[in-house]
Amino acid sequence: MGVCGVKHTQAQSVNEVPQNQRILRLYQQYQQVFQITHHLNVNHKYSSYITLIPDKFVGTGIKRTNLYTTKLSKEEWNDKRKEFWESRLESEAPFWHAIRQAVEEKEESQSLIILANADLKLINNSLQLLYNSQGQKFDVPVFMINEPQQFPTVKFCDANIIQNFNEGSFQVTKLSYNKKVKIRSSKFPTDISIEIETKDSIVVLKQKVQEIAKVGTCRLFLSGRELHDHHQVGNYSISNGTIIQAFM
Numbered sequence: 001m002g003v004c005g006v007k008h009t010q011a012q013s014v015n016e017v018p019q020n021q022r023i024l025r026l027y028q029q030y031q032q033v034f035q036i037t038h039h040l041n042v043n044h045k046y047s048s049y050i051t052l053i054p055d056k057f058v059g060t061g062i063k064r065t066n067l068y069t070t071k072l073s074k075e076e077w078n079d080k081r082k083e084f085w086e087s088r089l090e091s092e093a094p095f096w097h098a099i100r101q102a103v104e105e106k107e108e109s110q111s112l113i114i115l116a117n118a119d120l121k122l123i124n125n126s127l128q129l130l131y132n133s134q135g136q137k138f139d140v141p142v143f144m145i146n147e148p149q150q151f152p153t154v155k156f157c158d159a160n161i162i163q164n165f166n167e168g169s170f171q172v173t174k175l176s177y178n179k180k181v182k183i184r185s186s187k188f189p190t191d192i193s194i195e196i197e198t199k200d201s202i203v204v205l206k207q208k209v210q211e212i213a214k215v216g217t218c219r220l221f222l223s224g225r226e227l228h229d230h231h232q233v234g235n236y237s238i239s240n241g242t243i244i245q246a247f248m
Contacts, residue, residue: 013112013116013121014112014115014116014120014121014122015121015122015125016121018121022135023131023133023135026131026135026137027123027131027135030123030129030131030137031123031124033129033137033139034123034124034126034128034129036052036054036066042128042129042139042140042141043068043141043142045141046080046141046143048071048224049070049071049072049080049143049156050068050069050070050071050072050141050142050143050148051068051069051070052066052067052068052142053066053067053068053069053149054066058146058147059145059146061108061125062102062108062111062112062122062125062126062127063103063108063127063145063146064126065126065128065142065145065146066142067146067148067149068142068143068146068148068149069148069149069150070143070148070151070152071152071156071159072151072152072155072156073151073152073153073154073155073156074151075155076155076156076157077143077147077148077151080143081143081144084141084144085100092136092138094118095118095120095132095136095138096138097118098114098115098117098118098120099115099118099120099127099130099138099140101114102114102115102120102127103127103140103144103145111127115130118132119132119133120132120138127140127145128140128141128142128145157226157228157231158231161231161235161236162234162235162236162237178195178196178197178198179195179196179197179198179233179238179239179240179242180193180194180195180196180240180241181193181194181196181205181238181240181241181242181243181244182194182241182242182243182244183209183212183243183244183246184243184244184245184246185209185213185218185245185246185247185248187213187215187246187248188212188213191243192212194208194209194212196208196233197233198232198233198234199232199233199234200232200233201229201230201231201232201233202220202227202228202229202230202231202232202233203229205220205227205233205244206218206220206229209246209248210248213246213248215248217248218246218247218248219246219247219248220244220245220246220247221244221245221246221247222236222237222238222242222244222245227244
């Protein structure tokens with residue numbers, strides 16, 4: 001069998017409609033989820049960072065996706081991609097390893113072989129949504145497959161923060177230098193209070209939380225937005241009693 005014949009066979013293998021009735025019902029549900037307007041489409045989870053452009057596409061073959069814009073800088077985009085791969089469930093590791101290989105492989109014929117060998121099939125001939133013989137679904141957001149229309153020059157984490165504050169400014173005086181914030185975490189039975197200063201870095205705040213929780217690392221969020229180490233407390237609208245969510 002020639003190369004074209006092999007490619008055709010592999011494409012058929014990963015795109016064939018399931019015969020099992022239970023899997024077929026799941027397959028039909030997944031086809032609906034594939035639509036970008038569907039509320040369960042995986043890209044909605046990342047709507048804070050990306051916006052899909054309807055009826056405009058990028059990539060070819062199984063890597064064809066909607067074109068999209070992003071608020072993430074190139075560095076943040078790469079970090080988000082790394083975070084995605086590293087946060088996959090350990091129990092699903094063999095499948096995700098194969099999906100990552102298929103995404104990063106330049107030759108589509110090789111990607112199809114990788115997926116077929118891992119018992120993975122495509123929905124609508126796209127790497128955005130796959131399933132295995134048990135009907136287990138695997139969602140891949142567009143930013144894992146293609147680059148955005150363009151990258152912004154300002155980092156998302158630096159956008160809309162309070163700039164150029166100092167202890168003599170009216171704005172900082174209004175917010176007060178010393179603050180008692182509440183840290184909320186599943187590690188604590190109730191919210192804990194921590195005293196910080198406007199000029200303290202987020203690293204200092206993290207260290208205080210980690211000392212109390214007796215953990216090595218943590219991530220802090222304010223109203224769903226992550227607080228970044230290179231910022232200071234004064235860069236954010238934090239006042240006495242503000243609740244900061246900690247994940248450890």
